Structure formats: C-alpha cells, structure tokens
Amino acid sequence: MTADKKRVIVIGSGLAGSRVAQFLQNDCEVTLLTKGKLLDANSALAQGGIASAIGGGDSVDLHFQDSLLAGAHHNDKHNLRLLVTEGKRAAEELIQEGMEFDRRADGALDFGLEGAHSIPRILHAGGDFTGRKVLEFVQSKFKNVKVIEDAFVTQLLVRSAANSSEIYGVRFLDAQNREMVQIADVVVLATGGLGKMYKFNTNNFTISADGLALAKRAGAQLRDMEFVQFHPTLLKNEGRTLISEALRGVGAKLVNSDDEYFMKNRGKYGDLSTRDVVSREIINQINSGKDVFLDTSNCTNFAEKFPFIAEKLREAGVNTELIPITPAAHFFMGGVYVDEFGRTSVQNLYAVGEVASTGAHGANRLASNSLLECLVFSKKVAEDVLNLQLTTQHTQIEAVQATRPEIVYVPDLKEFQERSWSSIGIMRSSAKLRDFLRWLSKFDTQKIALDKCTNEQENLVLIAREIAAASLKRTSSLGAHYIEEDT
Ligand code: SIN
Numbered sequence: 001m002t003a004d005k006k007r008v009i010v011i012g013s014g015l016a017g018s019r020v021a022q023f024l025q026n027d028c029e030v031t032l033l034t035k036g037k038l039l040d041a042n043s044a045l046a047q048g049g050i051a052s053a054i055g056g057g058d059s060v061d062l063h064f065q066d067s068l069l070a071g072a073h074h075n076d077k078h079n080l081r082l083l084v085t086e087g088k089r090a091a092e093e094l095i096q097e098g099m100e101f102d103r104r105a106d107g108a109l110d111f112g113l114e115g116a117h118s119i120p121r122i123l124h125a126g127g128d129f130t131g132r133k134v135l136e137f138v139q140s141k142f143k144n145v146k147v148i149e150d151a152f153v154t155q156l157l158v159r160s161a162a163n164s165s166e167i168y169g170v171r172f173l174d175a176q177n178r179e180m181v182q183i184a185d186v187v188v189l190a191t192g193g194l195g196k197m198y199k200f201n202t203n204n205f206t207i208s209a210d211g212l213a214l215a216k217r218a219g220a221q222l223r224d225m226e227f228v229q230f231h232p233t234l235l236k237n238e239g240r241t242l243i244s245e246a247l248r249g250v251g252a253k254l255v256n257s258d259d260e261y262f263m264k265n266r267g268k269y270g271d272l273s274t275r276d277v278v279s280r281e282i283i284n285q286i287n288s289g290k291d292v293f294l295d296t297s298n299c300t301n302f303a304e305k306f307p308f309i310a311e312k313l314r315e316a317g318v319n320t321e322l323i324p325i326t327p328a329a330h331f332f333m334g335g336v337y338v339d340e341f342g343r344t345s346v347q348n349l350y351a352v353g354e355v356a357s358t359g360a361h362g363a364n365r366l367a368s369n370s371l372l373e374c375l376v377f378s379k380k381v382a383e384d385v386l387n388l389q390l391t392t393q394h395t396q397i398e399a400v401q402a403t404r405p406e407i408v409y410v411p412d413l414k415e416f417q418e419r420s421w422s423s424i425g426i427m428r429s430s431a432k433l434r435d436f437l438r439w440l441s442k443f444d445t446q447k448i449a450l451d452k453c454t455n456e457q458e459n460l461v462l463i464a465r466e467i468a469a470a471s472l473k474r475t476s477s478l479g480a481h482y483i484e485e486d487t
Pocket of ligand 1: 049244246331366367369370
C-alpha cells in the first residue's frame with residue numbers, strides 16, 4: 001500500500017455524514033455524495049434539539065434510564081451507555097467549537113423538555129431551528145470536502161475478500177443523470193431512514209430507505225427492522241410540518257373533537273408519554289371517529305419559542321392555539337447492523353446515524369437522542385477510519401467491470417405509501433402483514449433500476465419487505481412495534 005491519503009466516500013449530508021466528513025477532511029481524501037442539496041436531510045428538520053446530560057441536576061445515569069424506558073429495554077446497553085456518556089462530551093465539544101445554543105436571560109443554557117425525559121435536558125438553537133443551525137454550523141467547517149450534490153447512489157461496489165466481502169467504491173447517477181463510478185477505500189453510509197415509505201411522514205422528501213437497500217444488496221446485515229417510530233404530531237392536511245414535542249414540553253395538550261384531554265391521566269408522563277404510547281392513543285381516537293388537536297392556548301411566547309412552526313402554521317392558515325394533528329412516520333430504530341465504531345458486516349463499509357443500527361435506541365428512540373447519536377457515532381467512525389489498515393489498492397478497472405443493474409417493475413408510490421401506512425404502520429396484525437407481503441412479492445426488487453425515481457421506489461419496496469417480514473416474526477408487541485393479536 002502507498003502512504004497516500006485514504007479515499008473516503010460519505011453518502012448523505014445530514015449531521016452524521018457531515019460530521020464524519022468534517023472530522024476526516026484533513027487526513028483523508030473525502031467526497032460527500034448527497035442526493036439533493038447539502039441541507040436536504042432530516043437533521044435540518046429536527047426541531048426539539050439535542051438531548052445531553054450537561055445541565056445541573058442531570059446525570060448520564062438518568063439519561064441512560066430514560067432512554068432504556070423509552071426503548072422498552074430492547075436497547076444495546078453498551079452502545080446506549082456510550083451514547084449518553086460520550087454524548088455529554090460531544091455536546092460540550094460542539095459548544096467549544098463555537099456552536100451557539102439558546103440561553104436564558106442569565107446566560108445559562110436553556111434546556112427544553114420532551115417526551116419521557118425525567119428532566120429538561122434538550123439543547124436547542126434558534127428556538128425550533130436546532131437541526132438546521134447545527135447542520136449549517138458543521139457544514140461551515142468544510143474546507144477539504146469534495147461535495148457532489150444531486151448524486152443518487154445506485155450501487156455499492158463490493159468484491160470478495162479473505163473472510164467476508166469488501167467495499168471498493170460506488171456507482172451513482174449525477175445531476176445530469178449520467179452514470180458515474182468512484183473508487184474508494186472506505187464508504188460511509190449516512191443516508192438517514194425511510195420516511196417516504198409512509199403517506200404521513202415528517203421526513204425530508206429525499207429520505208427513501210436508499211442506504212438500507214444499498215447495504216442489503218451489498219450483503220450487509222440488517223437488524224431490528226420491525227421498529228419504526230411514529231411521531232404523534234404532524235400538522236394534518238398540509239402533511240409536511242412536524243409539530244415538535246417540545247411544545248408539549250411547555251404545556252401544550254392533546255385534545256379530541258369532543259373536548260376530551262385524553263392523555264391527561266395516562267401514567268407518569270401524561271401528554272409527554274413515550275411516542276409509541278401517544279401515537280397509538282391518537283390512532284384510537286381517530287379510529288373512533290374523532291379529530292385530534294394540539295391545544296397550545298397556555299403556551300406563552302409561541303412565535304418566539306417556535307418560530308419555524310409559527311411560520312408554517314401561518315402559511316397553512318392554521319390557528320396556533322388549536323393545531324390539527326396526525327401521527328406520522330418519523331424515525332427508524334432498525335437499520336444496518338453496526339458495532340460501536342460504525343463497522344458493518346462488509347469490510348470498510350461503515351454506517352452512521354439513522355441508517356445504522358447500533359441498538360442504542362432499542363425498540364423506541366427517546367426524543368432528541370438522534371442528533372446526539374449523529375455526533376457521538378460520527379466521531380467513533382472517523383477515529384476507526386483513521387486507524388484502519390488497508391490491505392488492497394483498488395483500481396478503476398474493477399469498477400468498470402462490475403455488473404450493470406437492470407430496470408425492474410415497481411408499484412405506484414401513492415398506493416405503496418397507503419398500503420405501508422395500513423400494514424406496517426402504528427397498528428399491525430399478522431393478517432395485514434401477510435397480505436402486504438403477498439402484494440409486495442409482485443415486484444422484483446433484487447435488481448437495481450437505472451432510472452432515478454424508479455430506483456427510489458425499488459429501495460422502498462425492498463425495505464418494506466424486510467420490515468413486514470421482521471414484524472411477522474415478532475408476535476408480541478414491543479416499543480414501537482404493536483401487534484393487535486399480541487401473543
Ligand atoms: C421533536 O421536536 O418533536 C422531534 C425531535 C426528535 O425526533 O427527537
């Protein structure tokens with residue numbers, strides 16, 4: 001091997017991918033491929049913030065316990081411990097780098113409260129612009145990152161190695177829809193989750209299970225595929241705007257069209273119960289013919305604290321005191337199986353952020369632990385990449401020789417999203433899951449289409465099949481996976 005810099009391709013420009021690129025830019029040759037523009041990522045939409053036990057009266061143990069409870073004790077305890085412990089350091093590091101979080105009049109950090117946190121510990125910036133501010137901050141540090149926007153990755157190039165397979169590059173469509181091949185020593189998947197699978201979702205429009213499908217086709221192991229998190233409050237009708245849980249943290253309450261505050265007496269946390277519990281209760285209300293609203297009449301300084309939401313409500317012509325809501329697909333706890341360093345089962349292929357499954361979130365992620373995950377595990381990945389001993393020098397020739405994918409048949413997106421919503425959504429049943437799998441079997445998802453749109457849907461179909469199959473296997477409800485005829 002030469003002493004040249006390692007060639008690293010990062011796929012995805014959310015907080016996880018951007019932070020890996022930032023960390024590696026001086027020691028490696030980093031190319032960041034993103035499907036849309038740099039800010040087209042779920043991270044940029046994150047409102048609540050970053051959960052971190054850095055405030056007085058808080059502790060990593062308490063944060064650990066809250067995360068465990070939300071995750072229905074399905075969490076990988078080692079990686080969860082890492083998340084909350086390193087998470088404290090990661091938040092402090094970001095502040096030291098110059099990131100400005102909101103502060104109170106006395107200059108102290110202003111911690112927000114969200115579902116199932118036993119203490120306010122959510123760092124936020126610009127009110128509800130947190131994700132965008134943090135992402136812009138990290139991307140402003142790019143000096144040596146080659147960014148390619150509008151790049152849709154169609155294939156991970158993998159060859160057999162000694163004991164497993166090894167990644168050596170990617171194939172992608174560029175902004176002009178030309179097929180490109182790029183060789184790499186290391187590929188980092190940071191493509192986010194799968195929001196587009198569902199008719200109601202809170203995700204950026206580019207988020208369509210691409211990284212999960214790429215990894216699956218490359219032979220990487222996936223896990224916990226049944227665990228999809230549904231956020232309780234998406235603005236209804238308009239269908240795109242998340243109404244942050246932080247609003248319930250400052251006193252907003254769920255109410256139905258019969259004026260019943262149906263979460264009021266529900267357990268220790270009431271309206272701030274874990275997302276799985278609240279989303280199911282809202283669906284029960286909707287199924288019994290009632291509409292559901294978020295009553296924010298007792299939230300003071302609404303527009304100041306939540307400028308993004310206030311603006312969206314104004315655009316939609318919705319009264320800020322009574323916001324019509326629906327639950328919506330939000331986050332994927334499953335994903336590409338990784339260890340604490342983000343290593344997948346394919347050599348030199350890493351995954352980080354929502355596309356990865358470290359197991360830290362268990363069966364249901366605690367609010368605002370996702371940006372935290374991006375910060376913590378991007379660092380672990382970067383450190384591991386720097387320490388990696390490469391054994392092979394891949395050349396362009398191998399890539400050109402790789403087999404070309406074929407075009408295949410996929411379902412209509414709207415029909416697919418409707419069916420996903422009712423079959424692998426908030427309430428599941430074995431009959432609905434079997435039906436869905438039968439319907440999906442009509443589509444050939446093993447091959448990869450070259451057309452941009454078709455390809456996105458193929459990825460969705462391939463991963464929907466994994467979710468349905470995993471859901472069928474788990475016959476008891478756990479966290480976000482709820483099965484009506486629980487055994
Ligand atoms: C929210 O602000 O409600 C979403 C935050 C998160 O998903 O953790």
